[in-house]
Amino acid sequence: MILRQADQQSKAKPQSSARTPKLYEYEVTLSYGNPFFILATDSMHAAYSALELSTERDNKLINVRITDEW
Numbered sequence: 001m002i003l004r005q006a007d008q009q010s011k012a013k014p015q016s017s018a019r020t021p022k023l024y025e026y027e028v029t030l031s032y033g034n035p036f037f038i039l040a041t042d043s044m045h046a047a048y049s050a051l052e053l054s055t056e057r058d059n060k061l062i063n064v065r066i067t068d069e070w
Contacts (some may be wrong), residue, residue, distance in 0.1 A: 022041065023039040024039070024041070024042070024067075025066070025067045025068065026040055026046040026050070027063075027066075027067050028053065028054075029062040030061060031060035031062055032059050033057075046064050046066075
């Protein structure tokens, strides 16, 4: 029974609709220290990630900007 389930799973077609989201690089500036870079799918996710990092580091979030925008 277990062998049949594993065999059936190996024959399943991969889902073509599952795509990896594109990541963009953002520069984060905090009140102390050097700027650092994060990857995020969009500016909203970058801002929330930067805010979370600033809270963990006990710093104020100064700026979040995309590094290269075409």
